[in-house]
Amino acid sequence: MTESAALPPPRGPLPWVAGGLGLALLAAGSWIGLFEAPAEQHMGDVQRIMYVHVPTAWNAMLAFTFAFACALLVLWRGDWRWDCRLEAAIEVGVVLSALLCIQGAIWARPTWGVWWDWDPRLTTTAVMLFAFIGILALRRFVDDPSRRAAWSAVATVIAYADVPLVYFSVRWWNSLHQMQSTPETVSSPFHLPLRMNAFGVLLLTCAFISLRARVAQLRLREELSPPPPAWAAPARAPATGGAR
Amino acid sequence: MSTAPARPTVFAVEAALLCRRYGRRWALVDVDLRLPRGAALMVAGRNGSGKSTLLRVLAGAISPTRGSARVAGFDLVADLDEVRRRTALLGHASYSYDALSALENLRIAARFLGRAHGREPLRALLDEVGLAERADDAVETFSAGMRRRFALARVLIQDADVVLLDEPYGQLDPPGFSLVDRLFGRLRERGRTVLMATHLLERGADLCDEGLVLEAGRVAWTGPAADLPGPGVAAAGLSEGATA
Amino acid sequence: MSLAAALRKEGLVQWRTRARFLAVLAFGAVTLLLFSFAAGPDAATLRRHAPGFLWLALMLSSTLALAESFQAEFEQRALEGLLLLPASARSLFYGKALVNAAQLALLGTALVPLTVVLYDVSLPRPGALVGVIVLGAAGLSAPGTLYAAMSSQARARQMLLPLLLFPLVVPVLLSAVKGTALLLAGDPMGQLPSWLLLLAAFDAIYWSLCGLLFDRVVEE
Numbered sequence: 001m002t003e004s005a006a007l008p009p010p011r012g013p014l015p016w017v018a019g020g021l022g023l024a025l026l027a028a029g030s031w032i033g034l035f036e037a038p039a040e041q042h043m044g045d046v047q048r049i050m051y052v053h054v055p056t057a058w059n060a061m062l063a064f065t066f067a068f069a070c071a072l073l074v075l076w077r078g079d080w081r082w083d084c085r086l087e088a089a090i091e092v093g094v095v096l097s098a099l100l101c102i103q104g105a106i107w108a109r110p111t112w113g114v115w116w117d118w119d120p121r122l123t124t125t126a127v128m129l130f131a132f133i134g135i136l137a138l139r140r141f142v143d144d145p146s147r148r149a150a151w152s153a154v155a156t157v158i159a160y161a162d163v164p165l166v167y168f169s170v171r172w173w174n175s176l177h178q179m180q181s182t183p184e185t186v187s188s189p190f191h192l193p194l195r196m197n198a199f200g201v202l203l204l205t206c207a208f209i210s211l212r213a214r215v216a217q218l219r220l221r222e223e224l225s226p227p228p229p230a231w232a233a234p235a236r237a238p239a240t241g242g243a244r
Numbered sequence: 245m246s247t248a249p250a251r252p253t254v255f256a257v258e259a260a261l262l263c264r265r266y267g268r269r270w271a272l273v274d275v276d277l278r279l280p281r282g283a284a285l286m287v288a289g290r291n292g293s294g295k296s297t298l299l300r301v302l303a304g305a306i307s308p309t310r311g312s313a314r315v316a317g318f319d320l321v322a323d324l325d326e327v328r329r330r331t332a333l334l335g336h337a338s339y340s341y342d343a344l345s346a347l348e349n350l351r352i353a354a355r356f357l358g359r360a361h362g363r364e365p366l367r368a369l370l371d372e373v374g375l376a377e378r379a380d381d382a383v384e385t386f387s388a389g390m391r392r393r394f395a396l397a398r399v400l401i402q403d404a405d406v407v408l409l410d411e412p413y414g415q416l417d418p419p420g421f422s423l424v425d426r427l428f429g430r431l432r433e434r435g436r437t438v439l440m441a442t443h444l445l446e447r448g449a450d451l452c453d454e455g456l457v458l459e460a461g462r463v464a465w466t467g468p469a470a471d472l473p474g475p476g477v478a479a480a481g482l483s484e485g486a487t488a
Numbered sequence: 489m490s491l492a493a494a495l496r497k498e499g500l501v502q503w504r505t506r507a508r509f510l511a512v513l514a515f516g517a518v519t520l521l522l523f524s525f526a527a528g529p530d531a532a533t534l535r536r537h538a539p540g541f542l543w544l545a546l547m548l549s550s551t552l553a554l555a556e557s558f559q560a561e562f563e564q565r566a567l568e569g570l571l572l573l574p575a576s577a578r579s580l581f582y583g584k585a586l587v588n589a590a591q592l593a594l595l596g597t598a599l600v601p602l603t604v605v606l607y608d609v610s611l612p613r614p615g616a617l618v619g620v621i622v623l624g625a626a627g628l629s630a631p632g633t634l635y636a637a638m639s640s641q642a643r644a645r646q647m648l649l650p651l652l653l654f655p656l657v658v659p660v661l662l663s664a665v666k667g668t669a670l671l672l673a674g675d676p677m678g679q680l681p682s683w684l685l686l687l688a689a690f691d692a693i694y695w696s697l698c699g700l701l702f703d704r705v706v707e708e
Contacts, residue, residue: 143267144266144267145267223267223268224265224267224268
């Protein structure tokens with residue numbers, strides 16, 4: 001990757017503000033979801049996990065989609081900042097989808113009596129989790145920064161294109177089982193906490209990606225040390241000969 | 245890739261502020277270079293001074309981190325394929341599939357080049373570098389010097405306008421030295437531009453017209469090649485007495 | 489023309505190193521044997537799991553074969569030598585991916601008789617089974633060749649290839665196993681075409697995508 005300009009040091013309080021706001025929204029939404037909203041008719045209190053589960057799912061997908069966009073920009077534009085954002089988005093996406101798998105298992109156990117039910121959405125999340133863990137490993141094992149940027153962008157494009165294929169294959173594969181649906185047909189009293197949490201997690205996701213991208217950028221600045229200072233005359237005076 | 249017509253120029257190589265880094269390390273810094281068509285340039289410098297990197301960048305094997313260059317009239321970045329078509333690089337590796345014979349390896353290259361890949365022309369080429377008797381032996385059975393000879397044959401088959409020789413004398417026996425000298429002379433008779441990195445200053449001074457000394461990736465001295473063993477060495481700390 | 493040259497080169501190199509292919513085949517056979525030990529001697533169980541075991545054996549062996557196919561490229565920088573001629577990265581990719589696909593298809597086909605013997609399955613439509621194997625091998629080969637190009641230049645190369653490849657080829661595994669099972673046990677519902685379609689869609693997407701992206705992996 002060729003570089004157009006030196007990486008500027010990242011600054012600004014915006015991610016912190018967004019993160020704080022997101023945390024507050026998440027806390028308030030969860031409070032309403034846990035204590036104010038009525039229990040769901042069929043599933044009772046178990047269903048309340050939806051207030052974090054659905055926002056996590058949306059934002060995990062959003063993080064990976066953002067990573068995909070970053071990867072395309074790395075490949076087209078060759079800008080280091082998109083490489084930093086790519087790293088951040090994948091890492092946040094991996095954390096979110098790991099949380100999602102855990103929440104899914106917690107939900108499945110009391111509802112269906114098993115930890116894992118091969119629901120296409122959840123299974124796709126698990127497959128994506130491992131695919132993107134692989135990309136994080138790739139980044140760790142490639143030392144040259146420009147190779148690392150190009151390769152992880154390539155791998156991200158390839159992994160992201162797999163999402164619909166995995167989803168459909170798991171869905172068809174599991175179609176002999178009874179298709180369980182996660183409660184998405186949500187009626188009005190559940191709307192408010194769900195929305196609050198969705199935006200809360202969204203703000204937190206943005207904050208984490210932005211802050212993690214700063215870490216990546218600082219690391220990269222360290223790695224891509226600036227060019228050596230202008231030619232300092234060595235002890236031996238260089239001859240100024242030669243027709244050039 | 246667009247094949248823009250070569251800009252008419254008297255220069256075979258024009259480089260401006262050429263830089264290349266490997267991770268943290270800058271191997272090449274702000275190298276300016278102009279070499280007329282048909283000229284021969286000797287590149288000298290200590291181990292790790294950037295000689296190989298310079299030749300590899302100019303051959304299109306690795307991209308410059310910054311700066312620009314035109315080789316054989318084509319831009320190194322925008323018209324990479326055209327540059328590669330017109331350059332041949334003798335690098336440190338032999339560019340061979342070791343399980344295949346020398347002849348088979350040459351035939352592979354000839355096929356990609358769209359050249360005659362019959363047995364006889366290729367054998368003649370191997371004969372030229374003194375490998376005729378081992379033409380059908382796997383390259384993995386070759387000694388280091390024989391690999392070097394094979395690599396020379398592979399450079400010759402490309403019939404390039406600009407030939408870049410990185411330590412052509414390395415590993416060779418005394419007859420090999422005169423073989424390189426002979427091939428060098430023939431390239432020049434045909435009007436090819438030759439860049440040669442070597443530590444054999446006297447030998448290089450006899451063969452080349454221009455000289456260039458690299459130190460820590462920068463141009464430390466330029467001048468007529470004939471001056472290199474004298475003032476050039478003194479300027480660049482290349483004498484045997486200099487601190488290692 | 490460039491693709492023809494790439495195919496000939498790849499075929500020649502693989503043919504000259506065919507001893508490696510036999511080693512990979514032996515590895516696949518041992519894997520099949522181990523699966524039967526893990527699943528127990530019950531004939532019905534073995535028969536039911538035979539398609540899955542066959543494809544797992546092929547998938548595990550494929551990482552060895554794919555990694556091997558880049559060994560010769562980086563030993564003496566032969567790949568760089570070809571790129572500097574210049575040979576197009578795309579035709580080099582397709583040459584290698586096609587030969588790898590053929591090799592994996594051969595490997596899978598060679599494992600079928602062993603599956604029949606070990607797991608006591610019948611083969612009503614051997615021709616169709618080879619077709620499924622070819623489609624599945626193509627699905628493993630395109631992303632596998634691309635990732636092998638990365639992993640064989642990275643640290644921890646043995647670990648990286650399966651880590652990157654296995655999650656990606658879940659659709660290949662699912663559809664190939666289902667397709668094989670339907671071929672072996674009969675297909676009363678006519679589900680086979682939709683699985684083959686999924687497999688073909690995966691192949692089409694990854695053969696084009698990986699060809700587009702390969703030059704970003706091998707250029708420095």
